Amino acid sequence: MRRALAQPRFRRLFWSQTISRWGDTFSAVALVVLVFRLTGSGLSVAITVALEVVPVLLFGLVAGAVVDRFPRVRVMVVADVGRAAIALALAVFGDELAVVYAAAFGLSTLTTFFNPAASSVVPALVDRDDVVGANSALWSAAVVSQIALAPLAGGLVAVAGAGPAFALNAASFAASALLLRGLSVAVSMAPIPGGAEGPAGRLAAVRAGLAAVRRSRLLTTLAGVQALAALSAGATSALLVVLAERHLDVGPGRFGLLLGAIGIGAGLGPLVLQRFVTDVRRPSLLFGPYLLRGAVDVVLAAFSSFGLALGALAVYGVGTSTGHVTYQTVLQTTVPERLRGRVFALYDMVWQSARLVSIGAGGVAAEAFGIRAVYLLGGALLIAAGLLGLVAVPAARLGGDDHSASYVETP
Structure with a gap:
């Protein structure tokens, strides 16, 4: 840093x-x-x-x-x-x-x-x-x-x-x-596919960006992983207060401590990453945090100890922050410069779409099946996300020593 x-x-x-x-x-x-x-x-x-x-x-x-x-x-x-x-x-x-x-x-x-x-x-x-x-x-x-x-x-x-x-x-x-305003950045802008200007050019650029994502195993896998993770995190994040009251049996004061534990873990995560990792562009570091967070959700559903929940949520925060930093870094160093805006915007859409579905479905599921079921399902979705990434993306797909991103075609 x-x-x-x-x-x-x-x-x-x-x-x-x-x-x-x-x-x-x-x-x-x-x-x-x-x-x-x-x-x-x-x-x-x-x-x-x-x-x-x-x-x-x-x-x-x-x-x-x-x-x-x-x-x-x-x-x-x-x-x-x-x-x-x-x-x-x-x-x-x-x-x-x-x-x-x-x-x-x-x-x-x-x-x-x-x-x-x-x-x-x-x-x-x-x-x-x-x-x-x-x-x-x-x-x-x-x-x-x-x-x-x-x-x-x-x-x-x-x-x-x-x-x-x-x-x-x-x-x-x-x-x-x-x-x-005082920031100078020299970057090459993406050409407009077909030379069209205006709305037609924007639409052509969108189509070209989507096509480039489809051609890359890493990018398509990451989209699926992000969707599964958002289907989990949307509900579990929004309903943490319900877990605190109905499962852990704590009031607003202790709920604040749970949020604080996540924050402490999230703050420590990048420090841990910087201290012990020299190259984050490895599948285990990119997808492993999903497995870690999934395991935490399962622990939260299985046990009602407040102390255990504090520790588990701190670990969840570490997983969230290390996963985010790794995800950002992998995309920034493997996706061609002229494609980055469309890739980041696409993943924002994927995340928010799945998150919105998760929040709605999570509320219904909590009332119908109980809050523990929501966290068990959330954990399963995160574990599935991590396993999907580890199986679908071999280490070579995250780049070699030359940091090449040649497997991602630039429109």
Whole structure:
């Protein structure tokens, strides 16, 4: 991490994303509190969450094509400026439910463009050997920000209302845009298939990206693995509070400790990876964390000990963070530069689609069969995801000593 952060261009991206996440933490807490205060309805809160997911499904593939066609820093700056404007409008006019819904949709839409651009640009900012460190730094900053600032956000909203939290979010987006404006990245943009411009060109680029993913065993396998994992994690993450109350028999205070255990594990994961692993591009490191997390879900379902649950969830956090850093690094170092935006956007779509299905189905299953059944099934899905990856992707598919990505054809 230190070597990555020592590189000035990456530091700009790091601080832009970190400051933006500070604002996101305040906004996320304020948004759900505001909607519930305005309506008193859990359904309205659920609608707000859905409006944050839908843009990924609607615009994800187009966002990937845009990220691969236009300068990625420019895409990020435009997204940040737009998000700052929406967050500021929310701070001023947030007492209207329609405004809140529209803002949730708009913020998520622009984030759908920002995220694949940010993920795609990392390898251009650091040396190849420092990509793991760069991803570890970004992940660690995000986790620490959430753990440290979520309680402060709750206190601010309780004392001053949601408006100041949204204003802080607007300021964080503006600061991010200013930092990114000074970032210089030399990358080659993807050609438009067939030479078509406008919507026809975007559609052709989307089709070309999907075709390239289908031609790669690694990329198609990863899509399947991500879908299975999201079908598990959507429900188990959303219903952890139910597991705490009905199975572990603990109240809100101890539930907070469970979340803290996940956060501690997630923070330690990248440090463990950096300390003991020299090359993450191995199937055991890419797919092994799914097996680890699946085993944790089974343990949570099988035992009702609070202490055991704390330890297991810390291990789950380690698996989540090491898996994420490895996943990001493998894609960034094996997928051709001109294809990265579409690949990252596609995987965002796969994840959010399966996550949405999981949340809905998990709630129904918890009422019909009990919360333990949800975690047992979640564990089975994660174990299946890990085994699928280990069986389908031999070590050679993650690249040789020359870090070649020739098996992924570039459209």
